[in-house]
Amino acid sequence: MCAARTPIDFTWIGRLTRTVALWAKHGVLAIVLVALTGAFSPSNAMKIQVVTSPGGITAWLVEAHEVPLIAMRFAFEGGSVQDPVDQNGAAYFVSGMLDEGAGDLNSVAFQERLEETAARMNYDASRDVFMGNFQTLTKNADESFELLRMALNEPRFDDDAVERIRQQILAGLEFDSNDPENVAAREWYKLAFADHPYSRAVKGTKETVGALGGSDLKTYTKRVFARDTLKVAVVGDIDAKTLAKVLDDVFGGLPATGDLTRVPEAKPPVGPQEKLVEMNIPQSVAQFGHSAFKRDDDDFIASYVLNYILGGGGFSSRLMEEVREKRGLAYSVHSYLHPYERAAIYAGNVATKNEAIGTSLDVIRAEIARMAESGPSAEELNKAKQYLTGSYGLRFDTNTKIASQLIWIRLQSLGLDYVDKRNGLIEAVSLDDVKRVAKRLLKADGLIVTIVGKPESSTKKPARG
Numbered sequence: 001m002c003a004a005r006t007p008i009d010f011t012w013i014g015r016l017t018r019t020v021a022l023w024a025k026h027g028v029l030a031i032v033l034v035a036l037t038g039a040f041s042p043s044n045a046m047k048i049q050v051v052t053s054p055g056g057i058t059a060w061l062v063e064a065h066e067v068p069l070i071a072m073r074f075a076f077e078g079g080s081v082q083d084p085v086d087q088n089g090a091a092y093f094v095s096g097m098l099d100e101g102a103g104d105l106n107s108v109a110f111q112e113r114l115e116e117t118a119a120r121m122n123y124d125a126s127r128d129v130f131m132g133n134f135q136t137l138t139k140n141a142d143e144s145f146e147l148l149r150m151a152l153n154e155p156r157f158d159d160d161a162v163e164r165i166r167q168q169i170l171a172g173l174e175f176d177s178n179d180p181e182n183v184a185a186r187e188w189y190k191l192a193f194a195d196h197p198y199s200r201a202v203k204g205t206k207e208t209v210g211a212l213g214g215s216d217l218k219t220y221t222k223r224v225f226a227r228d229t230l231k232v233a234v235v236g237d238i239d240a241k242t243l244a245k246v247l248d249d250v251f252g253g254l255p256a257t258g259d260l261t262r263v264p265e266a267k268p269p270v271g272p273q274e275k276l277v278e279m280n281i282p283q284s285v286a287q288f289g290h291s292a293f294k295r296d297d298d299d300f301i302a303s304y305v306l307n308y309i310l311g312g313g314g315f316s317s318r319l320m321e322e323v324r325e326k327r328g329l330a331y332s333v334h335s336y337l338h339p340y341e342r343a344a345i346y347a348g349n350v351a352t353k354n355e356a357i358g359t360s361l362d363v364i365r366a367e368i369a370r371m372a373e374s375g376p377s378a379e380e381l382n383k384a385k386q387y388l389t390g391s392y393g394l395r396f397d398t399n400t401k402i403a404s405q406l407i408w409i410r411l412q413s414l415g416l417d418y419v420d421k422r423n424g425l426i427e428a429v430s431l432d433d434v435k436r437v438a439k440r441l442l443k444a445d446g447l448i449v450t451i452v453g454k455p456e457s458s459t460k461k462p463a464r465g
Contacts, residue, residue: 046396048406048416051240053247059232060406060416061243064399068138070236071399072148073407074251077229079128081197081263081342082220086211089204090220091125093169093212098123098132100161102150107161110147119144121151127198128341129411130224135400138237141246149250152225157214169209176203180285180452181349183277187450188287188347192269198343226258227251233406235399266343271446276455284357284453288364289347290446295339295412302429302437303346304337308384309376309434310368310442311335311348316383318376322367323350329360339412346441355456361449369444375435389423 049061083090099114099121101107114121117140124131132152136144176182186201193199203209230251234243268291293300311319311334323333335348352360376384396402396419409418 046402046419048419049240050416051234051243051247053244053252055248055252057227057230057232057247057251059234059243059247060410061233061238061240062235062402062406063237063239064235065237067399068237069399070136070138070141070234070238071403072132072134072232072234073400073403074132074134074230074232075407075411076130076224076226076231076258077128078130078224078258078260079126080200080202081127082224082261083197083200083204085200086208087204087216087220088200088208089169089202090212090216091130091224092203093165093209094155094217094220095123095125095130096165096169097157097161097217098151098155100165101156101158102147103154103156105150106156106158110151113143113147117144117147119147121148125202127202131407133400133404141238145246145250149253152221152250153253155218155221157217159214162214162217166209166212169203170206173203173206173209178279180279180281181287181351183279184285184287184349184450184452187275187277187452188289188448191273191275191448191450192289192345193266193343196266196342197263198266198340222255223259226255228257229260230254231407231410233403233410235402235406263342266340268343269345269448271443271448274449274451277450277452278454279452281453283351283353284451284455285349285351286357286361286449286451287347287349288361288447288449289335289345290443290448292337292339292344292346292441294344295414297344299433299437299440300337300339301425302433303441305381305384305388305426305429306371306376306434306437306441307335307337307346308388309380310371312337313384313387316387318367318371318380319348319364323360323363327359327363329356329363333360333364354454357451357453357455365444365447368442368447372438372442372444375431375438378431381429381431381434385426385429388426392423 046062049063050058051061052058078091080088080091099110101110105113118137119140120133120135122133124133132148134144134148176186189201190199204212232247232251238246269289271290293303297303309318311317314320314334315325317334319333319335323329324331330350330352333348333350335346338345338347348364350357350360350364395405405419409415
């Protein structure tokens with residue numbers, strides 16, 4: 001659910017390299033190595049504390065004092081669904097601007113201060129959420145958190161910085177317009193969600209991005225950055241008392257409530273629909289999918305296990321076996337579940353030579369139909385559960401990963417005990433559950449398909465775009 005980086009904007013690599021170098025300069029090279037290897041997994045019985053500041057701001061905290069680093073993830077409800085139609089891309093634009101000057105510091109001065117403190121901050125805009133990622137050394141925490149406060153409360157949006165980031169985004173949009181996977185995804189969302197805000201690209205369009213100004217970006221932050229939808233997760237070398245003060249210092253100046261536009265539930269994507277976008281490339285790319293279950297659906301966990309077996313398990317998945325291994329039709333094919341706030345999708349992608357895309361889609365439809373009819377085998381289910389439970393600890397091997405897991409657990413309202421019970425939920429999925437859910441979820445004859453390329457044949461006569 002994160003905004004993709006502009007393909008030709010490599011400044012973030014330089015910033016990361018300089019940050020690591022600064023950490024080494026500050027005498028914490030060993031810290032970097034320890035942070036990479038990590039000290040946490042769900043089995044470590046990590047303690048999640050609920051911290052509420054005097055001002056009423058709540059965060060989840062995992063104390064980890066072995067390494068003098070603090071990782072914070074925070075999110076505001078909003079994302080690109082809060083972009084006005086004629087300002088599509090505003091959220092994404094803002095995500096590239098918040099480290100480009102704040103308070104009395106212009107872009108250069110702000111970046112220099114970040115480097116001096118060895119702090120890192122970056123931001124992402126998805127369809128439903130605006131997300132922030134922040135890291136600091138403990139010894140520089142006071143100054144680093146002040147920079148974060150300034151970025152959120154006093155962003156400058158200076159004309160020169162706005163224009164520079166605009167050009168980076170426009171270059172990215174130009175790249176995307178010639179990238180078949182991006183085009184297939186863009187057109188799929190248009191077909192699936194029609195007039196709903198989910199149909200619009202998170203990055204916006206060349207026209208809307210070209211028209212956005214600093215005042216538009218500032219308006220977005222004032223509407224969306226508010227305490228009532230704020231979620232915070234912190235992991236690292238900080239205690240609850242200190243964090244409580246930090247929460248008020250950083251976020252306490254934000255409005256108590258946001259000014260969000262009401263966004264309705266999206267109609268479930270309904271197929272069959274198929275669209276061809278002709279592009280003069282040697283292979284075709286297709287995105288396929290239909291509606292799925294939202295995160296609070298009782299069958300979501302079973303559908304998650306099912307998808308791993310069908311298309312989410314890499315080389316062990318049914319689709320990979322049928323499309324690549326047995327027939328050599330494509331190098332890669334996969335599927336995934338994406339539960340949004342106002343809809344949910346089951347989707348997948350395949351790329352192959354132009355003359356094979358129609359056959360590949362036929363095989364995919366046939367395998368989806370077979371799974372819906374018969375479900376997986378007991379062996380497939382056992383292997384899936386072993387992998388999904390065994391690999392879960394890899395999501396907790398650094399402070400930043402732990403913070404990311406906690407913030408998504410909060411955003412999806414899964415509960416404070418989810419980390420402890422998650423593997424049990426996977427283990428509890430029975431073969432009967434998966435077979436029942438396969439019949440409920442999978443609709444081989446109801447796929448929405450977008451194809452980009454110059455296919456020599458297709459299973460249906462597509463509309464051209």
